[in-house]
Amino acid sequence: MIHANRAARHGGLTIRAGAFEGFRDLAAELGAESSRIFETVGIDPFMLEAPDNKIPVDRFRMALNLASERTGERNFGLLMSQRQSFEKFGILGYLARHAPTVDVMVNKLVTYLRTHDTGSVPSLSVTDKTALCTLKLIGMSNVPTIQHTELALGLVVKLIRNVTSASWAPEALYFNHMRPENYRIHERIFNCPVYYSQSESALELLSKDLSIPLKTSDPGLYALLHKYLDRADEGQGDSFMSVVGNAIKSELDDGKPSLERTAKFIGISPSALQRRLKVEGTTYQNVFQDVRHSVACEFLVNTDLPLSTISSLIGYSEPAIFTRAFKRKAGVTPRYWRQHA
Structure with missing residues (x-):
């Protein structure tokens, strides 16, 4: 259990309870009891019943790390990403899914991610040929972020495939952590070169892929959700x-x-x-x-x-x-x- 004083001091970094989508089922399949994991890291399971409830980011990361440890599955976060959906992000997810193109979808996820997770700072840079979606995780420096990083980038790839083509693949994946023993699963899921021990964690794709139209696009619903999310974002501050x-x-x-x-x-x-x-x-x-x-x-x-x-x-x-x-x-x-x- 995290000491109350430490928890209070890190209360500014939170993530929606919806981020745990798929956690319980995956942990159970791999032989771990999610209730014991939540108890150990100090998460009240009742808080996870409503996806909009806010959970301290450090406890979310600790739950992922402990699940990986107790199941013996080094790639727990990555496997969990393949069980998640747009619904994980709440209103933001619906907005992204109904965007007109991949470019707009990714930009909206980057712009409004703080409404879902204040401990993740994404950015998107585009050149003539490639685009780089970079992920920076902030918060407690003594809590490893490998599971959270692989979960996040794995989910981005899955979401793009969901709204374009199941065969879509990025140009490359970059991780700032060392290569794990079972690294072949990364190549199998991402279907592209994967580089480790890099200066930052990022996903690289072709710039032309940003213009791919989403097969789930709904202009009317997108405009309505955008107005709603703008109002919700007003309280997030700069x-x-x-x-x-x-x-x-x-x-x-x-x-x-x-x-x-x-x-x-x-x-x-x-x-x-x-x-x-x-x-x-x-x-x-x-x-x-x-x-x-x-x-x-x-x-x-x-x-x-x-x-x-x-x-x-x-x-x-x-x-x-x-x-x-x-x-x-x-x-x-x-x-x-x-x-x-």
């Missing part, structure tokens, strides 16, 4: 600022975050991070202080931890310094804020 804030929040577990560490966590250079924050009208220090204050408020409201402990957890060397910083931000002391929050 994607880049959310990523930076979540990165800083995650790093608080390992000590005081820094510009360099946060940039590395996100996957960009420190100078690029500074430039982007400047465009957003802020600085790294301002974002850091906002996140630290937010985490302090969570602890003050949701726990009975002493102020000295909270001070240490969020990186202050002394409680007095924490108190002065909190008062500058909130106008009152932490003790007063806790009593009247």
Whole structure:
């Protein structure tokens, strides 16, 4: 079970319960009890009954990793991807399935994925001949992401095949993890060259494939769903600022975050991070202080931890310094804020 304090601090990164589509059946077929896996990683099975419920991303990844361990199936995430569908994504899935072309479908998944999973940051870059769909997973650095990565990229391939042709295949797959012993299953499922120990995980396809029309396209339904999803997305906030804030929040577990560490966590250079924050009208220090204050408020409201402990957890060397910083931000002391929050 994850310690409550750690779980609270990572509450900003969530994934819809619909992401567990196919998990129980696959685990059972491979000889593992999903209920025991959920109990071990701290997931209430009741929360999985409604697909729109939000589950901490780190617990989702831990469940995948534990399922792989207990079943002895190294490719658990990849096999699970082949049992999933557009419905996994809720409204986003229906929107993607009824898009006019592969290009629009992939772009909508990239743009709105944060409504489903705030711990995954996809991007799409297109050249004259090829397109590269890159996946960056953020969150707890001590939780392996191999299963989540293979699940995500395996699902993208399956979805494209579902709406175009069962024989469609990407140009190549790239994984940032090492080649597993049973790597032949990757070549069999993806039907293309697969490269390991790369700088990033990505799917490469021909640019011309982006113009393939979807056999499931419905222009009227697509337009209706697009308006609905736009309204639902309004509460998600700015994607880049959310990523930076979540990165800083995650790093608080390992000590005081820094510009360099946060940039590395996100996957960009420190100078690029500074430039982007400047465009957003802020600085790294301002974002850091906002996140630290937010985490302090969570602890003050949701726990009975002493102020000295909270001070240490969020990186202050002394409680007095924490108190002065909190008062500058909130106008009152932490003790007063806790009593009247």
